[in-house]
Amino acid sequence: KQANGDYKVTVRSSNHKGDSGLYNSHVYLVDNAGKFIGLGGKQVTLDITKTQGTLTIANNDKNRGTFDVVITNLTNPGGITGVVIPVWSDQNGQDDLVWHNATKQEDGSYKVTVSASQHKWNSGKYIVHGYLTDASGKNVSFGATSVDVVAPKKIGSASRGNYDVFNKIVYLDAGHGGYDPGASYFGISEKSLTLAIQSRVKAKLEAEGYQVVTTRTSDAFVDLTDRSRAANASESDIFVSIHINAAGSSDVQGIETYYYQPYAEYPSRINAAYHANPTRLSMSDTLANAIQSSLINATGAQNQGVKRRTFAVLRETTAPAVLLELGFLSNSQEAARLTTSVYQETLANAIVAGIKAYYEKESNV
Ligand SMILES: [Zn+2]
Structure with a gap:
């Protein structure tokens, strides 16, 4: 209740999973008997900036055992100072885990080329996670994907x-x-x-x-x-x-x-x-x-x-x-x-x- 007799409430998108889109609000008054009486509704469309990004696998090269990770539509309320992509194959746990640094491209996307040579030449499923580094230096997760890698047989020297x-x-x-x-x-x-x-x-x-x-x-x-x-x-x-x-x-x-x-x-x-x-x-x-x-x-x-x-x-x-x-x-x-x-x-x-x-x-x- 306000000084002038109006009622007011502030709604935070953070209490609604930070979702963007159409928000519905219905208004009820509560009478002396505790009964709810509907007074009507309003809708509002919110466009919320939250941490998000799209991880895409490109150029999966079965001859070289390399693939690109491309990161598009990256947003974060706390800013973005870098993008790191931890990658590991699903063989032997995370013993081949490497944090790859993605580089910003001219079109605003980020990209890194991953080679099986950095992952013990393992073939099979590779797990790819996306982290951005915010303005305070904290790593914030924005997504994950995976890719099937065929590593060429590398023997000898x-x-x-x-x-x-x-x-x-x-x-x-x-x-x-x-x-x-x-x-x-x-x-x-x-x-x-x-x-x-x-x-x-x-x-x-x-x-x-x-x-x-x-x-x-x-x-x-x-x-x-x-x-x-x-x-x-x-x-x-x-x-x-x-x-x-x-x-x-x-x-x-x-x-x-x-x-x-x-x-x-x-x-x-x-x-x-x-x-x-x-x-x-x-x-x-x-x-x-x-x-x-x-x-x-x-x-x-x-x-x-x-x-x-x-x-x-x-x-x-x-x-x-x-x-x-x-x-x-x-x-x-x-x-x-x-x-x-x-x-x-x-x-x-x-x-x-x-x-x-x-x-x-x-x-x-
Ligand atoms: Zn000499």
């Missing part, structure tokens, strides 16, 4: 010539070692720098969820062919050899990256079936360019470019393979900075970024 398999395993080959110091200038030997940089790259890759296999983790001599033998016996996807350069002129400086160039005069000894495989060469090219450009961007070093040679480790390794020359020890400036932890850290970060760019391009992961 690039180290066996299965170049469409990605195991997230990287082989790192610190150059030289033991009685072979490599280049040696200003009291600094190449073999110790390559090991120091390798250990930084290894730690960073492992922190990113990669497994790392190495030729050596101490000051040991390993024969060149044995390095490739070890890589070919692993399940690694790529081979990255780490070296420091030297030149006759102390003026020469900069970074260069090599991948394999077949030469008839240097036939392969243990990798005849794969050394000149065009897929291997093309993937080596991609890897070399990804790491080289990342290194140049990060260091500002002189760009000596991507080059091709028939180095033994590049020839005899079955996986896509590159050899990095991270600077000239024969140049006093480069030698000085190569020994600092700050510069080694910059190099390691750049190598990891290049490797990640390679995986994104080649494996859709």
Whole structure:
């Protein structure tokens, strides 16, 4: 009852499941005997903004084991700062659960591509949930769906010539070692720098969820062919050899990256079936360019470019393979900075970024 004798009530849609649409109101007065007497009715149409969104599966690719999740008509009273899509297959509980970040498209929808490679290559039913992140950073559920995925059979590894398999395993080959110091200038030997940089790259890759296999983790001599033998016996996807350069002129400086160039005069000894495989060469090219450009961007070093040679480790390794020359020890400036932890850290970060760019391009992961 109001001061002027009218009666009033405020109706909240939140008491009606937040529904939009036609609302009916009927009015009764209650007399002294407790009897209800109808006085009439009114209708009103409400358009309520509530948390909602539509999850649609698109481009379910049975050859690649990938599908897109597209999110349209997304609304939330508390705002939207992001969209995350947890996905898991119904095999072995949620052991393959991944929270995928969806990206906003030009048309206002959100999209993310999911690959069976991120879900243990499981085939069968995948559960897809939709969460938006509101302005306060809270995740709010807006829906769920599922999709039947056919994952291609992925067996073996690039180290066996299965170049469409990605195991997230990287082989790192610190150059030289033991009685072979490599280049040696200003009291600094190449073999110790390559090991120091390798250990930084290894730690960073492992922190990113990669497994790392190495030729050596101490000051040991390993024969060149044995390095490739070890890589070919692993399940690694790529081979990255780490070296420091030297030149006759102390003026020469900069970074260069090599991948394999077949030469008839240097036939392969243990990798005849794969050394000149065009897929291997093309993937080596991609890897070399990804790491080289990342290194140049990060260091500002002189760009000596991507080059091709028939180095033994590049020839005899079955996986896509590159050899990095991270600077000239024969140049006093480069030698000085190569020994600092700050510069080694910059190099390691750049190598990891290049490797990640390679995986994104080649494996859709
Ligand atoms: Zn070397």
